Amino acid sequence: xxxxxxxxxxxxxxxxxxxxxxxxxxxxxxxxxxxxxxxxxxxxxxxxxxxxxxxxxxxxxxxxxxxxxxxxxxxxxxxxxxxxxxxxxxxxxxxxxxxxxxxxxxxxxxxxxxxxxxxxxxxxxxxxxxxxxxxxxxxxxxxxxxxxxxxxxxxxxxxxxxxxxxxxxxxxxxxxxxxxxxxxxxxxxxxxxxxxxxxxxxxxxxxxxxxxxxxxxxxxxxxxxxxxxxxxxxxxxxxxxxxxxxxxxxxxxxxxxxxxxxxxxxxxxxxxxxxxxxxxxxxxxxxxxxxxxxxxxxxxxxxxxxxxxxxxxxxxxxxxxxxxxxxxxxxxxxxxxxxxxxxxxxxxxxxxxxxxxxxxxxxxxxxxxxxxxxxxxxxxxxxxxxxxxxxxxxxxxxxxxxxxxxxxxxxxxxxxxxxxxxxxxxxxx
Numbered sequence: 497x498x499x500x501x502x503x504x505x506x507x508x509x510x511x512x513x514x515x516x517x518x519x520x521x522x523x524x525x526x527x528x529x530x531x532x533x534x535x536x537x538x539x540x541x542x543x544x545x546x547x548x549x550x551x552x553x554x555x556x557x558x559x560x561x562x563x564x565x566x567x568x569x570x571x572x573x574x575x576x577x578x579x580x581x582x583x584x585x586x587x588x589x590x591x592x593x594x595x596x597x598x599x600x601x602x603x604x605x606x607x608x609x610x611x612x613x614x615x616x617x618x619x620x621x622x623x624x625x626x627x628x629x630x631x632x633x634x635x636x637x638x639x640x641x642x643x644x645x646x647x648x649x650x651x652x653x654x655x656x657x658x659x660x661x662x663x664x665x666x667x668x669x670x671x672x673x674x675x676x677x678x679x680x681x682x683x684x685x686x687x688x689x690x691x692x693x694x695x696x697x698x699x700x701x702x703x704x705x706x707x708x709x710x711x712x713x714x715x716x717x718x719x720x721x722x723x724x725x726x727x728x729x730x731x732x733x734x735x736x737x738x739x740x741x742x743x744x745x746x747x748x749x750x751x752x753x754x755x756x757x758x759x760x761x762x763x764x765x766x767x768x769x770x771x772x773x774x775x776x777x778x779x780x781x782x783x784x785x786x787x788x789x790x791x792x793x794x795x796x797x798x799x800x801x802x803x804x805x806x807x808x809x810x811x812x813x814x815x816x817x818x819x820x821x822x823x824x825x826x827x828x829x830x831x832x833x834x835x836x837x838x839x840x841x842x843x844x845x846x847x848x849x850x851x852x853x854x855x856x857x858x859x860x861x862x863x864x865x866x867x868x869x870x871x872x873x874x875x876x877x878x879x880x881x882x883x884x885x886x887x888x889x890x891x892x893x894x895x896x897x898x899x900x901x902x903x904x905x906x907x908x909x910x911x912x913x914x915x916x917x918x919x920x921x922x923x924x925x
């Protein structure tokens with residue numbers, strides 16, 4: 497199956513997932529608008545993915561998919577099962593540790609939210625922690641499915657999670673309880689559906705630990721090193737909007753919510769098109785990483801980014817009004833949402849290139865550049881926010897855009913160097 501066709505299939509299911517995600521956001525904005533409750537609800541909604549992505553992130557997919565693609569079916573299944581087992585144990589321990597310090601975690605993620613509101617959110621927040629190890633293992637399932645080119649099943653996971661949250665939101669439960677129970681319901685549904693299709697985990701065999709322990713260990717030092725380098729970079733990409741939300745919470749009640757609504761609009765085309773393309777490239781370039789395929793991939797990222805960003809920038813007001821119609825956001829909040837979303841679309845090409853080039857380096861097994869670039873991104877973004885005397889939402893979004901511009905430039909220059917591209921070679925062609 498070609499890159500175009502695979503990306504189209506993956507994108508279609510990602511689109512369905514994002515549509516349900518937008519419905520989720522619309523319900524939240526319609527019921528509550530933008531206030532302290534929604535600020536906490538958004539922290540709750542994003543927390544499981546935040547923890548998993550900070551520890552595993554796309555680094556898991558960037559490492560595991562190429563590794564699985566190169567193995568025979570039997571060893572492929574064994575490696576996925578072994579990693580899944582350790583991931584489940586590890587994240588169960590993480591969830592237990594987080595449960596002890598839930599109040600402190602919430603204060604870190606929402607430093608501008610009142611202590612009373614955060615304390616009241618702790619009981620429902622504990623339910624969300626149960627979903628973390630389940631979601632982590634679902635990441636292994638998705639990588640295994642993608643390595644077998646079952647892109648549609650892997651991409652369908654978001655739909656289940658969002659539907660679970662929607663059910664929680666439209667229930668008669670208080671907002672935070674509805675969100676928490678909905679996350680757990682959606683997480684369980686996703687896991688059981690994808691496992692039924694992949695047949696990766698047989699619970700009868702898992703309980704026989706003796707048989708598992710006798711199998712050959714396929715988790716090598718080389719694999720762990722590649723994971724660390726990939727994970728550190730992808731974790732930064734995920735952590736940038738989280739830092740943005742944290743900075744936004746200091747700008748007043750509802751600011752975190754407005755920033756999150758904006759980033760969701762920007763991430764919609766990113767996930768549907770660029771995210772889908774990156775996932776397909778992980779599988780395709782692992783098999784054939786020729787220069788022509790690499791440059792074709794870069795051209796795809798640039799072309800698709802421009803196709804998305806230009807009309808999105810022009811029609812941002814229409815997009816905002818379509819998605820957030822019939823809600824309780826006031827005119828000032830709507831205007832602010834349109835403004836910062838437009839700024840975000842201006843830098844969509846840089847954001848897409850940063851993500852796409854990171855994927856290419858992962859498939860080329862040239863991950864050494866990713867860690868320093870990731871550290872540079874964190875330093876640049878936080879310095880831009882710290883050095884200004886008047887931090888506001890527009891400046892916050894511009895700072896993120898500048899950070900992506902610098903990182904994509906470094907990565908592209910390094911790619912040219914690694915592939916030994918120079919003017920003389922172009923002339924020879």
